[in-house]
Amino acid sequence: MRHLNRIYGDLHAVHEISLDIPSNTIYGIIGKSGAGKSTLVRLISLLERPDGGEIFYDDRRVDNLPKEDLIAQRRKIGMIFQNFNLFSSRNAAENIAYPLEISGVPKHEITERVAELLDLVGLSGRDKAPISTLSGGQKQRVAIARALANHPDILFCDEATSALDPQTTRSILTLLSDLQKKMNLSVVMITHQMEVVRDACEHVAVLENGAVVEEGKVLDVFAAPASATTKDFLANLAPLAEADEVKKDDMVRWSDEGGRFTLRFRGDLTGEPVLSRVQKRYEVEFNIRAGGVQRVSGEDVGTLICDIIGEPDEVDKAVAALELSGILVEEEGRQL
């Protein structure tokens, strides 16, 4: 997409966004509420027309299609939502059958395909279940099956896991990852949960105030976040939530004794005694406040929140040595 703009009255909801979403991967778009995610997804899923800019699927421009082509194009897009948006007047199987019905697929083929899809999302045998009797996770599975019924190339997930508990979220993400590989889908996930990006996405774009502030491979972004928004998201990730509290409690007490550092390291480094080496070489001591290792796209990314205590000169040298060995060092007050 190129230079997308969407304006609601005085509100510039999406401002000059240009993104290249690679096909055949899971792409995450993360942002806080009001960042413009929902508007962006409504634009790229062709539910709304942009006030400026262009959208391409592969090489085909799709933002200015005439009505019939637009409807045909939408049938090749799958979409799932935070609130599932299933038809309460239809049971599970009939919900999945809907997109097939509207595109005129013969009845016997519909029956076959629906059974196949129910099996695919692990809901065989629940075909006659009224929607209200299903759990949140099951509803989202029905929604996924419905979205995939017409063999789409692209699947948009608009906060698809936000209404689900952490366990169900994981099972839905696993299902989406599996389906993505199985069906060669391009999946675009809109979310405000960094866990979702960490556990499922390959690429990520961080949105703030209707603009992209950071974009790249999830691994790179986790290991070396560039924007304050991204760091904020990372700090609030589940395993680091505790560290965050410690940090806040200790802030005043430690403030005289040196800067507070956040070290981020990735891959092989997580297995190496980098800190000990630095400590031996320079006149510094590490006071570790919190830390953890997370698995992102199959690689480890470590985060350590610590103080480096010593003569300012020695601390600077230690930081330089850490950076030299591939660790990203952020100092409180210096970068944030």
Added chain:
Amino acid sequence: MNMLFSLVWNATVETLAMVFASTLFSLVLGLPLGILLCVTGPEAQGGIIPKPLLNNVLGRIVNVLRSFPFIILMILLFPLSRIIVGTSIGTTATIVPLSIAAAPFVARIIETAVKEVDPGVIQAARAMGSTTMQIIAKVLIPEAMPSLVSGVTLTIINLIGYSAMAGAIGGGGLGDLAIRYGYQRFRPDVMLVSVIVILVLVEVVQVVGNKISAKMMAKR
């Protein structure tokens, strides 16, 4: 006693025929109008093809017709009855003004019911590539069905009331019976029985309507 029974029986049959036919015709007129009112409305309220001007004009016409006193509307519509059914008195003739009086009411009720459909569900249907007609036929109407049934129940009850009023100007049915025999010929027994029959009719319609609506909700 026998005469009373046959009088009331005939009047009841007339009332039922009037109410049935006018419900049917008011639905034929009001259902498309109600759906049109909803789909041309603002997007935030389920309008899938917003047309502010058309919506405004239709809305005003419906409001004017709805606030028209029924008895006056009926007199005004005598010529129309004469054109359509050839006469302006009797049961058949009454069906015309009844249907036209109830149609705007039906339209508003249908509009309200359809507006209650979750906008998210409509968005999903649009995202899947539904045409406007598909959204109306396969999403809006089925999703709103329990409310639609309640709306039709209310319409029938209203029409029973209107049909009794129509009796005052020679429309036939139970209202006619109550006025001509009960009031003008001083037969309080006829008056009482007519009123009781009307009350029973309303009660039966209400109970049956509620049951159907509840049954639909239970299946969801």
